[in-house]
Amino acid sequence: MSREGRRRADAERNIEAILDAALECFSEQPDASMTSIAQAAGVSRVTLYTHFPSREDLLGQVLDRAVSNAAVVLDAEALDEGTAVEALSRLIRSAWHILAGYRNLMTAASAVLSPRQVRGYHKVVLQRVERLIARGRDEGSFRTDLPQPWLVTVFYSLIHVAADEVGAGRLKQRDAADVLEATVLGALMSPATIGR
The missing domain is CATH 1.10.357.10 (Tetracycline Repressor, domain 2)
Incomplete structure (x- = not known):
């Protein structure tokens, strides 16, 4: 797999992890912070905001x-x-x-x-x-x-x-x-x- 392909695959995994974590976090706590969602997804806040600006x-x-x-x-x-x-x-x-x-x-x-x-x-x-x-x-x-x-x-x-x-x-x-x-x-x- 090319370096670009690996980056795309990593980005897709991060997006899935963020969405899974956000669904769980928001379902448990409606005011869950972006920081807590990033932590639950195992990604940095920078990564979270790269994919989801708000x-x-x-x-x-x-x-x-x-x-x-x-x-x-x-x-x-x-x-x-x-x-x-x-x-x-x-x-x-x-x-x-x-x-x-x-x-x-x-x-x-x-x-x-x-x-x-x-x-x-x-x-x-x-x-x-x-x-x-x-x-x-x-x-x-x-x-x-x-x-x-x-x-x-x-x-x-x-x-x-x-x-x-x-x-x-x-x-x-x-x-x-x-x-x-x-x-x-x-x-x-x-x-x-x-x-x-």
Whole structure:
């Protein structure tokens, strides 16, 4: 391997180590310092800043990684199987499990990124929600009296509010998935299907 090839391989290893360490550090402590992330990654601060010039840049890359990991987990849920209501119930529980693990990461992101930027990182997950809601509307299970983008926003907002409530101690972690599922389905279900 050429010297340039070795440098590129070293840089790639450093980037991976930094992203892995940052994901772990931010997930444990939302205000983790760049110094502590560099130490956890086994690189110098200079190396960290060479690849990620700001905390915002690093958080953006970490969010990309977290969302990609989430997409893999959600894809394993076979969201095309069963009714849209059944699939959405599975999605809510999986999404909650993922978000619960990344709650502090979202706190860190919210401190430096705008709400619009944070939501943008969720696009890959929200596309799955949008498809499920569209299928549920076609099946007659989900509301058609409200705009579909609003229903997606309801899902997104409720799952993040649940994380905030758990973090504030107003909702028990062990109850959150059940509460979230009941609330989201209650908000999305067509009035004609409630009580069937």
